[in-house]
Amino acid sequence: MTSNEPRLGIVVAGSLTKGVEVKLDGAASVEEMAVGRYVTIEGQNRRFFGMVTDISLGVTDPSLTLTPPDVADPFIAEVLAGTSTYGSLHVLPLLTIGGDATSLLEGPQPVKTVPSHFSTVKLASEQDMALVFGKEDEGRFHIGNPLDMETKLCLNLEEFVKRSNGIFGKSGTGKTFLTRILLIGMLQKSKAVNLIFDMHNEYGWEGSSEEHTYKVKGLKQWGQSKVAIFTLDKENSDTRRVPTDFTVQIGYDEITPEDISILRPTLNLTELAVEAAYQMRRRFGKSWLRRTLQLGEEEVADILKEANIHESSFQSLKRGLGIIERLGFVVPQAPEDTVKHILNHLDRGVSVVLEFGRYRETSAYLLVANMLSRRIYTLYQDRAEKARANNTPLPQPLVVTIEEAHKFLNHEVADKTVFGTIAREMRKYNVSLLVIDQRPSGIDDEVMSQLGTKITCLLDNERDIDSVLAGVSGKSELKSVLARLAPKQQALIFGHAVPMPVAFQPREYGSAESYKSLAGSESALSQQIEKDIEELWP
Amino acid sequence: MTGNRVGEVIEASTAGFTAQCYELYQSPPLGSLVKTADQPMELYGVVYNATTASIDPGRRPIARGGEAQSEDEIYRQSPQLLQLLRSEFSVLVVGHRQDVNIYHYLPPKPARVHSFVYSCPPDEVKEFSQSLGFLNMLVNTGLPVPRDELIAACLRQISHTHEDRHQFLVTAGKKLATLLGNQFNQLNAILERISDQ
Numbered sequence: 001m002t003s004n005e006p007r008l009g010i011v012v013a014g015s016l017t018k019g020v021e022v023k024l025d026g027a028a029s030v031e032e033m034a035v036g037r038y039v040t041i042e043g044q045n046r047r048f049f050g051m052v053t054d055i056s057l058g059v060t061d062p063s064l065t066l067t068p069p070d071v072a073d074p075f076i077a078e079v080l081a082g083t084s085t086y087g088s089l090h091v092l093p094l095l096t097i098g099g100d101a102t103s104l105l106e107g108p109q110p111v112k113t114v115p116s117h118f119s120t121v122k123l124a125s126e127q128d129m130a131l132v133f134g135k136e137d138e139g140r141f142h143i144g145n146p147l148d149m150e151t152k153l154c155l156n157l158e159e160f161v162k163r164s165n166g167i168f169g170k171s172g173t174g175k176t177f178l179t180r181i182l183l184i185g186m187l188q189k190s191k192a193v194n195l196i197f198d199m200h201n202e203y204g205w206e207g208s209s210e211e212h213t214y215k216v217k218g219l220k221q222w223g224q225s226k227v228a229i230f231t232l233d234k235e236n237s238d239t240r241r242v243p244t245d246f247t248v249q250i251g252y253d254e255i256t257p258e259d260i261s262i263l264r265p266t267l268n269l270t271e272l273a274v275e276a277a278y279q280m281r282r283r284f285g286k287s288w289l290r291r292t293l294q295l296g297e298e299e300v301a302d303i304l305k306e307a308n309i310h311e312s313s314f315q316s317l318k319r320g321l322g323i324i325e326r327l328g329f330v331v332p333q334a335p336e337d338t339v340k341h342i343l344n345h346l347d348r349g350v351s352v353v354l355e356f357g358r359y360r361e362t363s364a365y366l367l368v369a370n371m372l373s374r375r376i377y378t379l380y381q382d383r384a385e386k387a388r389a390n391n392t393p394l395p396q397p398l399v400v401t402i403e404e405a406h407k408f409l410n411h412e413v414a415d416k417t418v419f420g421t422i423a424r425e426m427r428k429y430n431v432s433l434l435v436i437d438q439r440p441s442g443i444d445d446e447v448m449s450q451l452g453t454k455i456t457c458l459l460d461n462e463r464d465i466d467s468v469l470a471g472v473s474g475k476s477e478l479k480s481v482l483a484r485l486a487p488k489q490q491a492l493i494f495g496h497a498v499p500m501p502v503a504f505q506p507r508e509y510g511s512a513e514s515y516k517s518l519a520g521s522e523s524a525l526s527q528q529i530e531k532d533i534e535e536l537w538p
Numbered sequence: 539m540t541g542n543r544v545g546e547v548i549e550a551s552t553a554g555f556t557a558q559c560y561e562l563y564q565s566p567p568l569g570s571l572v573k574t575a576d577q578p579m580e581l582y583g584v585v586y587n588a589t590t591a592s593i594d595p596g597r598r599p600i601a602r603g604g605e606a607q608s609e610d611e612i613y614r615q616s617p618q619l620l621q622l623l624r625s626e627f628s629v630l631v632v633g634h635r636q637d638v639n640i641y642h643y644l645p646p647k648p649a650r651v652h653s654f655v656y657s658c659p660p661d662e663v664k665e666f667s668q669s670l671g672f673l674n675m676l677v678n679t680g681l682p683v684p685r686d687e688l689i690a691a692c693l694r695q696i697s698h699t700h701e702d703r704h705q706f707l708v709t710a711g712k713k714l715a716t717l718l719g720n721q722f723n724q725l726n727a728i729l730e731r732i733s734d735q
Contacts, residue, residue, distance in 0.1 A: 026712065060715075061722040069726050075704070075733040076726070079711030084722060 005122040008033075009089070011041060016114050019053060019092040019477055022121045026082020030055060036147050036481045036492075036503030038124035039091055043115035046098045049108060049124060049132060049500060053477030054090035091121070092477045094500035095132060108132050108499055126151045132499055141185035143178075144506040147490065153504045155182075157190040160453055160497040161399050164423045164433040168440045168468050169457025174489050176202050178455060178506050179436055183401070184222050184518060187351060192397035194219075194351035194434075195342065195376065197369040199360060199403045204229040204353035205242040216510040219353060222518075228345045230338075232329040232368065233357020246341050248354065250368065251334035252289040252325075257281050259371050260320065262413050266363045267320035272313035279307045280317075290332060293321055327364050339375045346376075346398060366407055373400055374418035377431055384429040397430045405435035406442030414444035423447040441467040452496035458485040472501070541656035545627065547574055550649040553679070554583065554630045557655040562620055563590060565627035568683075569691030571658040571666060572629055574649045579636050581649050582658070582666055583629035586681055586688050590625040599623065629655070630679060632672040642671030660699040667696045667706070670713045677717045686724055689714070690731030697732070707732050 008028045014020025020041070024030060033055050041048040059065055064084055071077045093115070095108035103109075108131065129151035136142045140154035167182070169175045180203055186192055196203050196219075204227075206215045220227045220243070228245040231237040237244045257277035260267075264274050281288040283303065295303070304314055324330055345352050354372075356365060376398070383395045402408060402419060414420035422433050424446065435451070437443060441463035449471055459465050465482055469475045472494060481503055482492050494501035508514040544566050545557035555574070559565050565588040566572055573582050592599055599622075603612050613619055634645035658666065666672075676689050693710050700706040711729055718725040 060719040064722045067723070069722075070730070073730075073733050075707065075711070076729045078708050079715060079729055083712045083715030084719070084725065 005040075005125045008039065008121045008123060011091075011115050011117060011119045011121060012088075014091075014114050016093070016111065019090050019474065020050070020114055022089040022091050023058075024082065024087040024089060026078075026086075028082075028087070030057065030087030033087070033089060034148060035484050038129065038146060038149070038502070039089070039121050040124050040128050041091070041093065041115040042120045042122070043096075044119070046096050046103070046115075048093045048111060048115050048119075049095040049097075049128065050091040050093040051477070051481065051501065051503075052089050053092045053474070053480055056088050056090070058086050058088050060084050060086075089121070090477070092474045094474075097131075124149075129153075133502070139189060141182075141189045142507060143181060143185065143493075144491075144504040147503045147505060153493075153502060155185070155493075155497055157185055157192075157497075161186060161190050161192040161397055161432060163452025163496050164435070164450060165453045165455070165495075165497075166405070166435045166437065166440070166443075166448070166451045166468075167455045167457075168437055168459060168464070169491070170459060170487075171438050173457035173485075173487060174491070174506065175436055175438070175457055176200070176207065177489070177509060178457065178491060179203070179401070179434070180207060180216070180218070181506055181509055182434070182455075183219055186399065187219060187222060187226055188518075190397075192399050192432075193346045193349055194353075194399050194401060195346065195373070196351070196353045196401040197365065197373075197403065198353050198355050198401075199365050201236075201240070201242075201355045201357065203401075204355050205240070214510065217515065219351065226349065227351050227353060229353050229355060230342070231355040231357055232359050232364070233355070236357030237355055242355065244355070245345075246336075246338075248338045248368070249329050249331050249334045249336075250338065250371070252293075252330065252332050253286045254334065254371065255289050255324065255330075255367070256371075257288075258374075258416065259367055260317075262370055262408070262417050263320070263324075263363055263366055265412065266366060266407070267323055269320045270313060270316050272310060273316035273320065276307075276309045276313045276317045279309060283307065289321060289324075292318065293325060323363060324367065327359060327367075329359065329364075329368075339372060339379075342372065342376060343379060346396070349396060362404065362407055365404065369402055370408060370417050370419070373402075373422070376400075377418050377422060377429070380431050381429045394430050397432070399432055399434050401434040401436065403436045405433075405437040406439045409435065409443045409447045411444050414447050420444065420447055423450050440464050443467065445470065453493065453498065454495050455491050455493045456482060457491045458482070458487050474501075541573070541659050541662070543654050544572065544657050545655040547649050547651050547653045547655060548626070550651055552631075552644060552648045554586075554628060555581075555649045555655075556626055556628045559625040559627065562623055562625050565625050566657050567691075567695065569688060569693075569695045571663050571692075571696065572655050573658055573662075574653045574655045576645070576647060576650050576653060579634050579645055579647075581631055581645050582633045582635070582640075582672075583631045584672075584676065584688070584692050585627050586630050587628040587683055588625065589627075590623055593622055593624050597622075630675070630681065632675045633666065640666055640669075642669060642675070644675075663696055664699040667699070670710055673710065673713055674717060677714070686727040686731065690728050693728075693732045 009022045009024040011020050012023045035052055037052045039050050069076050093111045096111045097108045134140050134154050136152055136154050139156055139158045141157050142152045143155050144153050146153055167175050167179055198204055203218050205218045205220050207218055220229055230246045230248050231244045232248050234247045260277045261274045280292050284291040342352050387394050408417045408419045422431050448467055456468050465479055469478055478501055490505055492503045545559045547555045548558045549556040566585050568585055570585050573580050606612050633642040697703045697706050715725055
């Protein structure tokens with residue numbers, strides 16, 4: 001059970017809540033250490049896995065700092081390193097594994113104690129990491145490598161999709177990249193189907209690389225038969241030469257006052273204007289939107305008087321509805337039922353990516369995502385309840401991916417949008433969320449607390465960091481890891497689907513080699529890629 | 539017993555002994571490792587002081603070279619001087635050997651007066667310094683000579699018997715750094731003296 005990695009130092013102090021203090025040996029250079037690295041601590045009876053969360057310098061005699069020695073003499077420098085002057089690591093123990101046979105079978109467990117004094121600390125070896133994160137297999141998907149390690153970090157996607165999850169990070173830190181990899185993983189390895197509201201047209205057919213210099217394959221190119229691309233903007237999709245399966249149009253009568261209420265901040269409506277929308281529906285039923293827009297001036301006056309609506313509230317509402325009406329995909333009468341189409345696909349195990357084309361404004365995104373999800377969720381709910389009653393299998397798990405999540409899940413609207421409900425009720429109905437956001441502090445605390453696994457790229461706003469790490473043990477230690485992630489292509493994952501928090505580098509995506517490794521060796525796609533490579537570089 | 543005979547014990551205590559050289563000025567160098575036997579034990583010590591003085595404490599030597607051309611001439615003209623003066627050296631006991639094992643702590647009994655004192659051959663010095671436990675005794679002793687000088691001299695002497703002199707000095711330096719944890723200035727003084735430039 002001992003690893004061959006070089007010894008770093010020994011445990012000299014610590015506590016379970018605050019982590020342990022490790023004094024580095026002279027041979028271990030403090031400059032080689034990195035926050036976020038993994039170490040193993042060999043206790044007397046058990047081994048501990050921990051994460052380096054802080055690195056500091058120490059001296060045995062304060063006079064050293066006042067009259068520094070002559071370090072130009074390499075001999076003196078060598079002698080002092082690790083003795084009078086030393087580096088120390090702050091390590092947060094995360095997992096432990098006992099030495100006896102039963103504990104070995106159980107695998108790593110969360111820590112409940114700390115290693116004894118002077119336990120040896122080593123860098124975690126590849127085997128150690130494999131022991132913790134498992135190997136790539138049918139249910140596990142390789143999402144990247146722990147920082148500075150070759151080991152594959154494998155995520156159990158079946159566990160992952162059982163709860164709602166979040167991907168956070170500042171703009172430009174690689175959220176989209178990471179999401180794309182995860183979605184491909186889900187497509188390949190989980191039994192869940194995805195419904196993706198693709199605001200920036202990144203996931204369906206192809207997306208652009210971080211530097212916008214080359215195109216990377218989207219989901220459809222990975223599983224022709226398992227992915228359908230729906231679009232709100234056929235023209236735009238055609239320009240980008242995206243093969244679409246369906247053009248989504250939304251009829252006036254599909255829009256409800258609840259949808260308007262979520263759009264209130266975006267459309268700049270007053271509370272009373274939203275109230276007016278409810279009254280209009282009470283009056284006109286399903287066709288309220290069309291009727292409201294068509295009302296003549298005289299009619300308006302009568303209705304307002306009758307319903308006790310203030311003129312300015314009505315005008316505010318009308319202006320808001322006007323914005324919706326001008327969205328190209330909103331038509332008086334939708335030719336086909338979008339929800340039915342989406343459900344048809346989902347039922348066949350085909351994931352749906354909904355492209356927004358040019359409609360990148362928040363109002364369009366909020367309206368469509370919320371409206372469609374709500375109806376799909378209701379149907380799923382019915383099915384799940386029926387299945388429970390009849391003891392038949394539950395419907396296939398559905399993962400709904402939304403971007404700009406704080407707009408759906410902020411404190412004000414979280415209890416009104418369906419996403420708030422999905423996040424809270426979690427897997428009861430086999431529907432979960434994958435929220436992607438750059439401003440996690442904007443998301444309702446209750447929703448955040450329900451997210452199972454959180455993956456976060458660099459965040460530097462104090463409130464965002466606090467919100468992402470709320471409720472995690474060792475929060476302040478993880479905070480220092482999070483704040484020091486590289487601005488690109490590094491992320492921290494913690495929560496339900498991983499045994500311990502880990503800072504990692506997402507696997508490469510975009511090169512021919514990366515496609516090959518993603519495809520596995522046997523698939524038709526990999527043969528195609530092989531051919532492509534040969535053609536490109538004969 | 540191997541090694542050159544360098545003197546004879548004339549005074550002994552638990553922590554050290556004083557030996558007289560058979561020939562004037564022939565005391566072993568400061569910091570060198572010497573040994574004396576008290577069967578079945580061998581005592582090891584580090585030379586920390588050497589003196590040359592009149593054999594009669596009441597009679598101090600007087601200057602004689604006013605007319606002489608060289609210093610040697612003084613001794614040639616007054617050969618009795620060699621008999622009237624004597625060289626002594628003081629040794630701090632830092633360990634002992636019983637059977638084949640070397641222990642870096644004080645022996646149970648002091649050396650016997652008139653035991654012979656030998657200098658240790660390089661192999662034995664090397665064997666003795668495989669472990670650096672004796673440094674503790676050097677650090678924790680109150681001697682009439684500066685401690686830094688003695689430790690530095692001792693380590694310089696010993697280091698020559700090791701193939702990897704640098705590595706030995708680094709290891710010893712690290713040991714000293716632990717022993718002198720809160721006395722950095724003293725540590726620094728020693729390190730400067732043993733630094734192999």
